[in-house]
Amino acid sequence: MGGYSAEVDISIKSGNVVYRQLDKEKYTPFRVLILLNKWVVLDAHEKEYQIDKNDFSFTIGTKKIVFDCVFNAIHGNPGENGAILAYFKLIGLKHTSASPYQMALTFNKRDTLSVVKEYGIKTATSYYLNKGDQIDLDAIIAKVGLPCFVKPNNSGSSIGISKAHKLAEILPAIQTAFKEDSEILIESFIEGREVSVGVIQYQQEVIVLPITEIVTENDFFDYEAKYQGKSTEITPAILSPEIHEKVVLTAKKVYYSLSMSGFSRAEFILVKGEPYFLEINTVPGLTEESILPQQAACAGISLTQLFDNAIQLAIN
Numbered sequence: 101m102g103g104y105s106a107e108v109d110i111s112i113k114s115g116n117v118v119y120r121q122l123d124k125e126k127y128t129p130f131r132v133l134i135l136l137n138k139w140v141v142l143d144a145h146e147k148e149y150q151i152d153k154n155d156f157s158f159t160i161g162t163k164k165i166v167f168d169c170v171f172n173a174i175h176g177n178p179g180e181n182g183a184i185l186a187y188f189k190l191i192g193l194k195h196t197s198a199s200p201y202q203m204a205l206t207f208n209k210r211d212t213l214s215v216v217k218e219y220g221i222k223t224a225t226s227y228y229l230n231k232g233d234q235i236d237l238d239a240i241i242a243k244v245g246l247p248c249f250v251k252p253n254n255s256g257s258s259i260g261i262s263k264a265h266k267l268a269e270i271l272p273a274i275q276t277a278f279k280e281d282s283e284i285l286i287e288s289f290i291e292g293r294e295v296s297v298g299v300i301q302y303q304q305e306v307i308v309l310p311i312t313e314i315v316t317e318n319d320f321f322d323y324e325a326k327y328q329g330k331s332t333e334i335t336p337a338i339l340s341p342e343i344h345e346k347v348v349l350t351a352k353k354v355y356y357s358l359s360m361s362g363f364s365r366a367e368f369i370l371v372k373g374e375p376y377f378l379e380i381n382t383v384p385g386l387t388e389e390s391i392l393p394q395q396a397a398c399a400g401i402s403l404t405q406l407f408d409n410a411i412q413l414a415i416n
Contacts (some may be wrong), residue, residue, distance in 0.1 A: 102134040105176030106259045106280070113175040114386035121403040123170075127411070131156075132166070134174060134184065156193055169414050170195040170383055171407065173386055180383040181207040181254065196410040198361045206358055206382050209253050210285055212379075219357040221350065222376045223288040224249075229274065237270055244288040246340060252281035263289070281386045292313040292371040294338055296353040298384070298395040299364050302409055306355060308348045309395035313337035335394050343373045362410060365392050 101115025103106055107170045115131060122129045131142045132151065139151035143157045149158045170188060172195050178184040182203030189196050197203055200359040206212050213223050227243045229235065241250075250273035252260040260280035262273035270286075277284040294316075298309035316331040339347065347368060354366050354377060365384040368375040388403070396406045 101133065101173045103174040103176050103179055104134075104136050105255070109174035110137070110385060111175045114175070114383075114390070117387050117403065118171055118173050118407050120412075121407055123404055123408060126408070128379075129171075130167075132170075134178070138201070146217065150373065155190070155191055166295070168191060168412055169193075170173055171411060172197040172383060175383050175385070176207075176255065179203075179318050180381075192312045194414045196362055198359075202359055202361070203382055206360070206364075206380050207254055209379055210283065211346075212358065212380060213285075214375055216357055219353060221354060221357070221372060224290050224376060224378070226288075227254075227286040229284050229286065230279055235271065235274060237267060240270060240286055241267065244286055247289040249287045249289065250277050251285050251287065252277045253283035253285055255280045265328055290369040290371055292369040293337075295339075295347060295368050295370060295375070296333075296391050297347060297366050297368065298392045299351050299355040299360070299366065299391075300396075300406075301361055301413055302401070302406075304363055304413075306352065307399075308351055309392070310398040311339065312338040312391050312395055313339075313345065333391060333394065335391075335398050346373065347375050350377070354380060362413070363392065 101111050102109050119129055119131050133142055139153065140148040141151060142148060142189060149160060151158050155166065156328055157164055157387055159165070170193060172179050172185065174180060174184065180203060182200035185195055185197055186200035189200055200335050205215070210228060213226060217223055225244050227240050247263055247265045248270070249271065250262045250264060260277045262276050264270045264273045274284065288412050294314045296312045296314055300309065312335040314331055314333055349363070350368070351366050358380065360382070362382070363384060364380055364382050366380045367378040369378060384390065386393060393403055393406065396403070
């Protein structure tokens with residue numbers, strides 16, 4: 101848990117939930133805090149033990165402890181973008197996430213869109229900018245229209261995202277996004293109902309969890325709406341059987357087209373019954389209030405069962 105991004109505090113909350121919910125008769129879990137300035141194990145009294153990066157082990161007294169598996173609860177860099185998972189692959193340590201490449205691919209919004217479009221998945225119209233590029237506001241408007249969303253290409257939790265309603269708001273939105281990443285994308289606004297769909301591997305099968313509809317008090321499902329109670333999450337979403345089936349099939353298609361494994365939560369906008377894909381989260385929030393655990397509970401899967409299943413899949 102932890103990480104190098106603005107999502108560090110959310111990740112620590114998720115990690116502590118996983119730690120509390122794991123079956124202590126089955127596992128001997130440890131909390132590993134990954135920060136830019138230190139990699140440490142925390143004991144019950146918050147005492148820190150240094151991680152040996154040669155093999156991701158640590159020592160208490162004279163006893164060296166080596167892990168069998170890592171439960172990845174790092175949102176953003178370096179957990180969700182695959183960086184630390186590539187290190188685990190090099191040292192032969194099993195983990196609960198998809199492969200390093202799949203994680204890097206799905207953390208990059210542009211690259212994810214380029215893959216799913218090839219599989220016929222509907223998406224918003226996009227315009228790409230890199231830091232240092234000439235900014236042509238007329239060209240942006242001509243392609244995506246107004247209002248539009250300006251997003252960092254590599255970030256989570258809606259950090260750095262703005263909705264521009266008029267021309268004068270686009271440049272400040274671009275500057276905000278560039279604070280988070282050197283690559284950004286500007287997307288057309290799609291009006292419709294927003295749904296969040298958890299797709300996971302559970303008991304050797306890929307399953308779609310009960311769908312959540314997100315109704316936000318804010319202009320869009322931003323950081324405040326996600327984490328400060330400015331939204332209502334309806335699970336299961338009230339959808340007609342036809343639309344429900346379409347969303348389920350599309351969410352599964354996204355999961356398979358990206359060669360995913362483990363956890364995922366994809367966001368869609370429903371326009372006249374058609375799901376338009378926005379993005380996918382591969383280390384979704386795992387607190388009791390987070391969307392994916394809500395969906396699992398609705399499906400009759402407890403957090404203990406959900407986390408145990410992820411570890412068993414990784415180990416086996």
